[in-house]
Amino acid sequence: MDSLKFSTILLSLLSLAIITQAPDPKYLTRLCPNTTTFTSNSTYQANLNLLLSSLSSNSTRNNINGFYNVSAGKDPDEVYGMFLCRGDVSNSVCRNCVNFATKDVLEKCPNETVATIWYDECELRYSNRNFFSAEYDSPIFFSNRYYVTVEPERFNQLVAITLSNISTRAASAPSGDKKFAVQQANYNMQILHTLVQCTPDLSTPDCRRCLAGAISKLGNCCDGKQGGIVIFARCNIRYELYEFYNATAADEAVPAPPPVALSPPPASGSETRRKGKVDNALFNLSTSCIHIQFILTLVFRNL
Numbered sequence: 001m002d003s004l005k006f007s008t009i010l011l012s013l014l015s016l017a018i019i020t021q022a023p024d025p026k027y028l029t030r031l032c033p034n035t036t037t038f039t040s041n042s043t044y045q046a047n048l049n050l051l052l053s054s055l056s057s058n059s060t061r062n063n064i065n066g067f068y069n070v071s072a073g074k075d076p077d078e079v080y081g082m083f084l085c086r087g088d089v090s091n092s093v094c095r096n097c098v099n100f101a102t103k104d105v106l107e108k109c110p111n112e113t114v115a116t117i118w119y120d121e122c123e124l125r126y127s128n129r130n131f132f133s134a135e136y137d138s139p140i141f142f143s144n145r146y147y148v149t150v151e152p153e154r155f156n157q158l159v160a161i162t163l164s165n166i167s168t169r170a171a172s173a174p175s176g177d178k179k180f181a182v183q184q185a186n187y188n189m190q191i192l193h194t195l196v197q198c199t200p201d202l203s204t205p206d207c208r209r210c211l212a213g214a215i216s217k218l219g220n221c222c223d224g225k226q227g228g229i230v231i232f233a234r235c236n237i238r239y240e241l242y243e244f245y246n247a248t249a250a251d252e253a254v255p256a257p258p259p260v261a262l263s264p265p266p267a268s269g270s271e272t273r274r275k276g277k278v279d280n281a282l283f284n285l286s287t288s289c290i291h292i293q294f295i296l297t298l299v300f301r302n303l
């Protein structure tokens with residue numbers, strides 16, 4: 001009897017663990033300058049709702065490579081919107097993130113005409129202006145609050161060079177495919193993780209240009225910082241001293257790069273093999289899952 005009770009408790013623990021396996025996306029930043037707002041029940045609000053539901057429903061499609069852009073309504077109340085999921089996330093994580101974002105953005109940016117919201121897993125934005133045209137696209141910055149303490153100048157250089165190198169790789173993907181690349185490099189006993197991504201519809205030169213623009217802005221946010229993000233509508237770059245993407249999934253999402261022998265700038269930074277190192281939080285989760293399952297098996301064997 002006791003062990004039955006025990007196993008019931010464990011069963012509920014297990015289902016809890018399964019539920020938390022689809023966690024909310026991890027919110028990082030947003031930009032919704034409250035200089036323009038729309039009024040309740042306006043045409044703009046109706047169009048925005050239409051747009052958000054269109055983004056949400058289209059995120060369930062399988063052949064979109066994590067990207068969708070759409071507009072709703074007519075000038076002057078037209079709303080433009082898009083989402084872009086990180087290149088290595090699965091369709092279900094992407095869908096989950098976009099769904100969450102369409103609701104979250106209305107809470108974090110209430111009544112705002114223009115908004116961009118950014119999570120680890122995806123980005124969602126909308127505007128009354130067509131941000132796909134460069135004139136309305138200005139970068140959004142986000143950075144790790146910590147600084148590197150050893151050779152910050154060399155670190156900046158390593159970041160910029162690694163990001164530039166993978167930009168070429170990401171940009172060369174055929175139009176419509178994921179334009180995405182990640183790379184690790186050694187820095188002072190630590191591992192630098194870098195990522196670049198363009199929307200799949202960009203041409204190779206446009207993608208390369210967009211990424212070069214983003215890299216050139218690193219000084220505006222991220223000088224000597226342990227991590228940083230530069231976000232344009234059409235492309236984004238990110239680096240951290242921890243693995244913020246799933247390297248295994250990244251390898252599967254885009255063709256593996258040809259192995260290159262990298263000789264880094266002046267001192268010791270150099271390429272390391274991109275190796276699937278499991279993300280900490282999820283690793284915690286899966287170990288505890290396995291743990292509970294293991295205990296359950298023991299309990300049932302003893303019944």
Ligand SMILES: *[C@@H]1O[C@H](CO)[C@@H](O)[C@H](O)[C@H]1NC(C)=O
Nearest residue numbers: 032033034035036037111112
């Ligand atoms: C924007 O937000 C700031 C701070 O929350 C507030 O003081 C200001 O009144 C807001 N402006 C508008 C136009 O809502």
Ligand SMILES: *[C@@H]1O[C@H](CO)[C@@H](O)[C@H](O)[C@H]1NC(C)=O
Nearest residue numbers: 037038039040041109110111
């Ligand atoms: C948004 O608009 C509604 C209706 O006009 C209003 O009640 C609410 O206070 C507004 N929220 C913000 C944050 O301005």
Ligand SMILES: *[C@@H]1O[C@H](CO)[C@@H](O)[C@H](O)[C@H]1NC(C)=O
Nearest residue numbers: 038039040041042043045046
């Ligand atoms: C918006 O429309 C709803 C339902 O039609 C109504 O209850 C509400 O009072 C309206 N709000 C404003 C600010 O007009």
Ligand SMILES: *[C@@H]1O[C@H](CO)[C@@H](O)[C@H](O)[C@H]1NC(C)=O
Nearest residue numbers: 054055057058060061070071
């Ligand atoms: C996708 O968006 C289009 C509008 O762009 C809409 O007509 C369609 O219903 C949406 N949903 C799906 C699943 O395609």
Ligand SMILES: *[C@@H]1O[C@H](CO)[C@@H](O)[C@H](O)[C@H]1NC(C)=O
Nearest residue numbers: 069070071080081132201202
């Ligand atoms: C999506 O963006 C492209 C520009 O790359 C544009 O030509 C197209 O019209 C956009 N689609 C919608 C539905 O706005």
Ligand SMILES: *[C@@H]1O[C@H](CO)[C@@H](O)[C@H](O)[C@H]1NC(C)=O
Nearest residue numbers: 246248249252278279282283
């Ligand atoms: C990383 O991706 C691989 C391949 O898609 C997957 O099997 C693995 O579970 C993922 N790891 C985490 C921590 O999500």
Ligand SMILES: *[C@@H]1O[C@H](CO)[C@@H](O)[C@H](O)[C@H]1NC(C)=O
Nearest residue numbers: 161162165185262263264271
């Ligand atoms: C980047 O690529 C250049 C040329 O291919 C190479 O010389 C350099 O070592 C590479 N650096 C890094 C950090 O990947």
Ligand SMILES: *[C@@H]1O[C@H](CO)[C@@H](O)[C@H](O)[C@H]1NC(C)=O
Nearest residue numbers: 279280281282283284285287
């Ligand atoms: C869980 O992961 C966090 C980092 O996300 C780490 O600091 C912590 O030690 C881990 N806990 C366990 C029990 O592995």
